[in-house]
Amino acid sequence: MSVGGNAGTNAYAAILAGGSGARMGNPEKPKQFFMLGEKPILIHTVEKFCAFPDFQKVLVMCPQVWLQQTQDLIRRHCPQYEDRIALVAGGAERNDTVMNAIAYVEQNCPADNDTILVTHDAVRPFVSHRIIRDNIAAAREHGACDTVVPATDTIVESMDGRAISAIPNRSVLYQGQTPQSFNLHKLKELTSSLTDEERATLTDACKIFVLRGERVVLVEGDVANMKITYPQDMRVATSLMGK
Numbered sequence: 001m002s003v004g005g006n007a008g009t010n011a012y013a014a015i016l017a018g019g020s021g022a023r024m025g026n027p028e029k030p031k032q033f034f035m036l037g038e039k040p041i042l043i044h045t046v047e048k049f050c051a052f053p054d055f056q057k058v059l060v061m062c063p064q065v066w067l068q069q070t071q072d073l074i075r076r077h078c079p080q081y082e083d084r085i086a087l088v089a090g091g092a093e094r095n096d097t098v099m100n101a102i103a104y105v106e107q108n109c110p111a112d113n114d115t116i117l118v119t120h121d122a123v124r125p126f127v128s129h130r131i132i133r134d135n136i137a138a139a140r141e142h143g144a145c146d147t148v149v150p151a152t153d154t155i156v157e158s159m160d161g162r163a164i165s166a167i168p169n170r171s172v173l174y175q176g177q178t179p180q181s182f183n184l185h186k187l188k189e190l191t192s193s194l195t196d197e198e199r200a201t202l203t204d205a206c207k208i209f210v211l212r213g214e215r216v217v218l219v220e221g222d223v224a225n226m227k228i229t230y231p232q233d234m235r236v237a238t239s240l241m242g243k
Contacts, residue, residue, distance in 0.1 A: 001131055003011060003198070005022055008140050009114045009115065009116055010056060010109075010110055010111055010114065010115040010116070010130075010138075011054045011056065011115070011116050011117075011118065011136055011139075012055060012056060012057050012058075012059060012101075012105050012109065012110065012117050012118070012121070012184070013049040013052075013054050013055045013057075013058045013117075013118045013119075013120065014056065014058065014059045014061055014097075014098065014101035014117055014119045014179075015042070015045055015046055015049065015059065015060045015120055015121075016031075016061050016062060016067075016090070016094065016097055016098070016119060016120065016121055016122060017030070017032045017042055017060055017061055017062040017070070017122035017215075018061060018062060018063055018090035018091075018094070018097050019116065024240045026076040029081045030062075030063065030066060031075075031123055031228060032045075032062075032122040032123050033069070033228070034234065036085075036125060036129070036228075036234070036237055036238065036241060037238070037241045039077050040069070040073055040229055041122065041123055041125050041228060041237075042060070042062075042073065042074060042122045043074070043077045043180070044125035045120065045121075045122050045123070045124065045125045045127070045157045046058060046060060046078065046081070046122075047078055047081070047131070048125070048127055049118075049120070049132065050078065050081040050084055050085065050133065052129075052132060052136075054136050055084070055118070055164075056084075056109060056110070057084060057085070057086050057105070057109055058081070058084055058085050058086070059085075059086050059087075059088050059101050059104060060074075060085060060086070060087050060088070060122075061088050061089075061090040061097045061100060061101055062087065062089070062090055062091075062122075063089070063090055064089040065091070067087050067089060067225070068100050070087055070089055070098075073158060075222065087106070088101060088104045093198070093202075094202075094204065094205075095174070095191065095202050095204075095205060095208070095210075098117075098119055098187070098191075098205050099117070099191060100152055100189070101117060102117065102184055102187065102188050105184060106188075107119070111184060111185075112185075113182040113183075113184070113185045114140075114183070115117075115185065116136065116140055116181060116182065116183055116184060117181065117182055117184045117187065118132070118135050118136060118139065118180075118181040119178060119179060119180050119181065119194040119205060120178045120179040120180075121178045121227065122227040123148070123227055124178055124225055124226065124227050124228075125179065125228070125237070126224045126225055126226060126237070126240060127178075127179065127225050127226070128221075128222060128225065129213065130139055131179065131185075131220075131221060131222060131225060132179065133221065134219045134220070135147060135180075135181040135219055138181065138217050138219050139181035139182060139183065142215065142216075142217045143182065143183040143186055143211045143214070143215075144180075144181070144183065144187075144206065144214060144215065144216040144217070145180070145181050145182075145216060145217045145218065146176055146180050146206045146216050146217075146218060146219065147177040147178055147179055147180065147218075147219045147220075147221040147225070148174035148175060148177060148218050148219070148220075148221050149174060149175050149177065149220075149221040149222065149223055149225075150173075150174055150175075151170050151173040151174060151175055152169055153170075154169060155167070155173055161240075170214075174218065176204065176206070177221040177225050177227070179219075180204060180205055180206050182209075184206065186209075186214075186221070187205060187208070187209075190208050190209060190211075190212050190214065191200070191205075191208055193212065194208065194211070198211055224240065226240075
């Protein structure tokens with residue numbers, strides 16, 4: 001896992017806040033707006049990125065219908081960062097949202113061939129400053145990186161959902177987290193080259209680079225950089241907040 005690079009490159013963060021609350025038991029309220037301590041999950045995450053002077057803008061990508069509420073939350077909880085935050089409507093799918101972030105930067109911000117975009121799940125509020133710093137450096141040096149932790153459980157593959165097809169070697173497997181960070185120009189170029197069939201297979205932006213044979217380096221993650229998805233995750237997150 002390698003980092004390093006030019007500290008002068010334009011950098012932008014995109015906080016992906018397009019998820020729903022269905023798996024948290026409240027489909028009417030996106031999970032990023034659930035309270036964690038005294039603030040919504042989203043605000044905890046946004047503050048982590050706003051603390052980095054490297055980012056010229058922190059883009060908060062959220063559903064169109066939640067833009068005003070998100071603006072109100074930012075004004076209430078972190079008004080000191082309001083001029084560094086841009087609210088942008090997300091897309092139908094995750095990678096559509098990333099493309100909306102790219103379009104916003106190109107249309108409204110200074111950007112060149114060295115500009116990088118650091119993308120992160122809004123519901124991973126415990127991302128560390130070290131992980132963000134390593135993502136910025138790795139994206140500058142290598143053009144694409146993914147935050148990962150080694151797989152600790154045996155991974156079982158089943159092609160039919162009923163019986164084991166294969167058991168891959170756990171020592172070469174990793175669990176993906178976020179941030180995922182990229183050279184913005186390269187990400188746009190590769191995404192535009194995808195066929196409809198390839199787009200249908202996408203699970204995240206790193207796969208775009210993999211499909212085109214481009215190298216994606218690994219940044220060491222942290223088990224504490226958890227994604228809040230289910231009610232039990234909120235209990236763990238509340239415990240972590242108390243530390």
